Amino acid sequence: xxxxxxxxxxxxxxxxxxxxxxxxxxxxxxxxxxxxxxxxxxxxxxxxxxxxxxxxxxxxxxxxxxxxxxxxxxxxxxxxxxxxxxxxxxxxxxxxxxxxxxxxxxxxxxxxxxxxxxxxxxxxxxxxxxxxxxxxxxxxxxxxxxxxxxxxxxxxxxxxxxxxxxxxxxxxxxxxxxxxxxxxxxxxxxxxxxxxxxxxxxxxxxxxxxxxxxxxxxxxxxxxxxxxxxxxxxxxxxxxxxxxxxxxxxxxxxxxxxxxxxxxxxxxxxxxxxxxxxxxxxxxxxxxxxxxxxxxxxxxxxxxxxxxxxxxxxx
Amino acid sequence: xxxxxxxxxxxxxxxxxxxxxxxxxxxxxxxxxxxxxxxxxxxxxxxxxxxxxxxxxxxxxxxxxxxxxxxxxxxxxxxxxxxxxxxxxxxxxxxxxxxxxxxxxxxxxxxxxxxxxxxxxxxxxxxxxxxxxxxxxxxxxxxxxxxxxxxxxxxxxxxxxxxxxxxxxxxxxxxxxxxxxxxxxxxxxxxxxxxxxxxxxxxxxxxxxxxxxxxxxxxxxxxxxxxxxxxxxxxxxxxxxxxxxxxxxxxxxxxxxxxxxxxxxxxxxxxxxxxxxxxxxxxxxxxxxxxxxxxxxxxxxxxxxxxxxxxxxxx
Numbered sequence: 001x002x003x004x005x006x007x008x009x010x011x012x013x014x015x016x017x018x019x020x021x022x023x024x025x026x027x028x029x030x031x032x033x034x035x036x037x038x039x040x041x042x043x044x045x046x047x048x049x050x051x052x053x054x055x056x057x058x059x060x061x062x063x064x065x066x067x068x069x070x071x072x073x074x075x076x077x078x079x080x081x082x083x084x085x086x087x088x089x090x091x092x093x094x095x096x097x098x099x100x101x102x103x104x105x106x107x108x109x110x111x112x113x114x115x116x117x118x119x120x121x122x123x124x125x126x127x128x129x130x131x132x133x134x135x136x137x138x139x140x141x142x143x144x145x146x147x148x149x150x151x152x153x154x155x156x157x158x159x160x161x162x163x164x165x166x167x168x169x170x171x172x173x174x175x176x177x178x179x180x181x182x183x184x185x186x187x188x189x190x191x192x193x194x195x196x197x198x199x200x201x202x203x204x205x206x207x208x209x210x211x212x213x214x215x216x217x218x219x220x221x222x223x224x225x226x227x228x229x230x231x232x233x234x235x236x237x238x239x240x241x242x243x244x245x246x247x248x249x250x251x252x253x254x255x256x257x258x259x260x261x262x263x264x265x266x267x268x269x270x271x272x273x274x275x276x277x278x279x280x281x282x283x284x285x286x287x288x289x290x291x292x293x294x295x296x297x298x299x300x301x302x303x304x305x306x307x308x309x310x311x312x313x314x315x
Numbered sequence: 316x317x318x319x320x321x322x323x324x325x326x327x328x329x330x331x332x333x334x335x336x337x338x339x340x341x342x343x344x345x346x347x348x349x350x351x352x353x354x355x356x357x358x359x360x361x362x363x364x365x366x367x368x369x370x371x372x373x374x375x376x377x378x379x380x381x382x383x384x385x386x387x388x389x390x391x392x393x394x395x396x397x398x399x400x401x402x403x404x405x406x407x408x409x410x411x412x413x414x415x416x417x418x419x420x421x422x423x424x425x426x427x428x429x430x431x432x433x434x435x436x437x438x439x440x441x442x443x444x445x446x447x448x449x450x451x452x453x454x455x456x457x458x459x460x461x462x463x464x465x466x467x468x469x470x471x472x473x474x475x476x477x478x479x480x481x482x483x484x485x486x487x488x489x490x491x492x493x494x495x496x497x498x499x500x501x502x503x504x505x506x507x508x509x510x511x512x513x514x515x516x517x518x519x520x521x522x523x524x525x526x527x528x529x530x531x532x533x534x535x536x537x538x539x540x541x542x543x544x545x546x547x548x549x550x551x552x553x554x555x556x557x558x559x560x561x562x563x564x565x566x567x568x569x570x571x572x573x574x575x576x577x578x579x580x581x582x583x584x585x586x587x588x589x590x591x592x593x594x595x596x597x598x599x600x601x602x603x604x605x606x607x608x609x610x611x612x613x614x615x616x617x618x619x620x621x622x623x624x625x626x627x628x629x630x
Contacts, residue, residue, distance in 0.1 A: 004503075183612070186578025187537055188319075215527070215571035215608035216578070218534040222502055245615035249608055256530035263501025263531070293530030293564055297498070300560035 007267045009045060009231040011177070011207060012038055012254060014282060016047040016081060018239030020057045021250055024287040028062045032069055034285050037278035038236060039076060042270045043254075047101065050081035051090040063090070070096040079141060083115065088129050092136050100133045102126050102173070103143040106161035107150035110181070114145075123167055130171040142173040143209065147193065148185035151244040158193050166200050175207050177233055180220065182244055183213025187223040194227035207231035210252045212291075213242050217252035218260050225266070232257055236275070237282040237290030253292025255279055322582045324360060324546040326492070326522060327353055327569055329597060331362040331396060333554030335372045336565055339602040343377045347384050349600050352593035353551060354391060357585045358569075362416065365396035366405040378405070385411040394456060398430065403444050407451050415448045417441050417488070418458035421476035422465035425496070429460075438482055445486040457488040458524065462508065463500035466559040473508050481515050490522050492548055495535065497559055498528025502538040509542035522546035525567045527606075528557050532567035533575050540581070547572055551590070552597040552605030568607025570594055 015034060019026060038046055048070055054061030063080065070078050072095065079099035082088040091097045104122040105111035111119050126142070133140045146153075147161045165176045178197070190208075197206055208224045210217040210232065221232055235251030242248040258270050272294075279295040289296070330349060334341060353361055363385055369376030378395065385393050387410065394414035397403040406412045419437040420426035426434050441457070448455050461468075462476045480491045493512070505523075512521055523539045525532040525547070536547055550566030557563040573585050587609075594610040604611070 186575055188579045212530070212608060213612045214574050215533055215568065216575055218530055219537045219575060222534045222537060242612070242615070245612055245619055247615040247618070248612035253530065259529050260501055260531055260534060264503045293527060297528045297557065297560055297563035300557070300562040303562070304560055 011233045012046045014235035014239045018235040021240035028065045037281040041274040045077045047079035051087035067094040099139040101141040105145045107146040107153045109152040110146045110150045134172045139174040142168040145179040145181040147178045148180040177207040177209045179209040183211030187219045190220045190223040203228040209233040237279040238292035249291045255294035326548045327361045329550035329554045333550040336555035343380045352596040356589040360392045362394040366402035382409040414454040416456040420460045422461040422468045424467040425461045425465045449487045454489040457483040460494040460496040462493045463495040492522040492524045494524040498526030502534045505535040505538040518543040524548040552594040553607035564606045570609035574609045
């Protein structure tokens with residue numbers, strides 16, 4: 001355990017990856033309340049929205065309204081997905097959006113299904129988007145999904161995912177987030193793939209985007225930490241589900257991640273108790289109980305504490 | 316990852332630790348249906364019930380009726396909790412009960428709260444129970460709870476837990492199961508405590524009883540595996556909750572554990588698909604959706620597959 005980093009970055013994706021997989025169409029004002037709750041925890045990197053067509057993702061159809069209202073806080077990095085140059089141009093209107101993100105899949109079938117392009121066509125588009133974003137002073141995240149398995153193709157060749165990541169890095173992406181899109185990865189795979197990627201890319205250029213669909217997300221994050229990865233994507237409360245198995249869990253819950261990191265004496269700059277408060281806001285925003293384990297336990301503990309306090313007042 | 320064992324033992328505690336924390340009073344016949352479903356998965360070590368007073372745990376008030384009907388399968392080890400010599404005598408009536416289990420806490424306050432005895436008094440009682448059980452040809456499990464933290468005292472001195480475990484081993488306990496009763500442990504602690512315990516006890520004499528209250532159970536199990544532990548307690552579907560925070564998750568779900576173990580190429584002798592079938596039986600037995608992540612995902616996937624099959628038939 002001596003090889004663990006002393007600090008890790010939590011990249012909050014609930015407002016984008018979470019909400020785009022929630023059924024409820026959330027008013028912009030409620031999203032902004034969640035943004036402020038999350039900023040109150042100490043989180044400094046938040047993906048806020050996506051400049052895709054509202055026809056594709058109606059949940060994020062208010063991207064412009066939301067981006068306009070994002071607080072211009074120094075030291076806070078807001079991100080937004082941009083599918084193409086048109087999306088990038090929209091994002092660049094907002095100085096608060098300091099990171100734009102492109103996305104593709106390591107599986108041809110999943111990429112075709114998701115964006116109706118081949119992987120080569122996606123990369124060709126990014127060859128325009130990424131340098132333009134960097135020239136405009138933005139950082140660029142690149143999501144590579146289905147690295148640990150594809151809902152259509154099953155196993156994915158790690159070397160193919162690696163070649164894609166190396167190409168994205170060459171094009172100027174500042175960070176490549178490797179996605180276990182269907183939450184199928186296991187710690188052994190994570191260790192092997194991290195080793196493979198770290199042979200050709202610096203640790204700081206990589207992030208892990210883990211899903212907790214089968215309960216393995218924290219064990220996988222632990223292997224990532226041991227391998228040297230220090231940025232992890234997570235969604236407040238575990239907001240968002242698995243689009244391929246409605247009802248199953250999706251994103252790793254931010255509280256679960258932060259709880260483990262702090263237990264390992266890894267600093268995040270995040271106040272876990274305030275993160276629970278933000279989780280309560282997220283529950284209201286999603287309009288449902290969220291699957292995050294730590295949040296669920298904290299809510300239950302607060303309920304017990306309230307009942308005790310009331311009993312004491314009554315006595 | 317090269318140091319991982321090639322085989323691990325899953326000790327199924329759903330029928331006892333799970334059901335005693337479920338609200339529903341389950342008829343014996345339904346428990347037996349779950350026993351048979353679990354045996355069908357390849358599981359060979361199951362804790363079936365507890366010979367405590369029905370006044371304490373009404374959910375397990377049918378211990379005799381259940382024990383009488385347990386299938387006398389060769390190679391299957393059924394376990395039962397025995398609080399004292401009286402409980403042991405009841406358990407010894409049933410040849411199928413090949414393991415009896417004693418239990419105490421590493422925290423004085425928790426032990427007092429749970430069994431109304433000091434730790435020394437508990438150990439004194441076990442000095443009678445354990446040798447008598449061994450003399451009757453039974454294996455003895457000893458549960459040490461709150462090793463990673465106590466709901467009343469907070470932190471627990473690991474050296475105290477270790478002294479208790481060493482004494483239990485000296486008294487003849489065949490396996491000591493170290494419990495993270497409130498699911499508060501983190502992988503760093505697990506690694507340190509396993510190292511400490513393994514200095515004085517052989518790995519085969521230890522098991523980890525992990526709770527997933529804060530989502531860390533599998534990450535903790537992974538650290539246990541790396542330290543050399545090869546037996547892990549788990550509950551089908553994650554049945555049972557956290558008695559200190561009603562609504563929160565309790566036991567690590569057996570399917571989540573088996574999914575991770577198989578992904579790490581660690582043999583368990585368990586058929587994961589049949590374990591999902593058993594999880595569906597457990598849902599009916601508990602009368603509620605269970606929190607296990609893998610089970611939830613498998614149920615969702617089966618629903619999607621059924622809908623597709625129906626759509627194809629309709630087309």
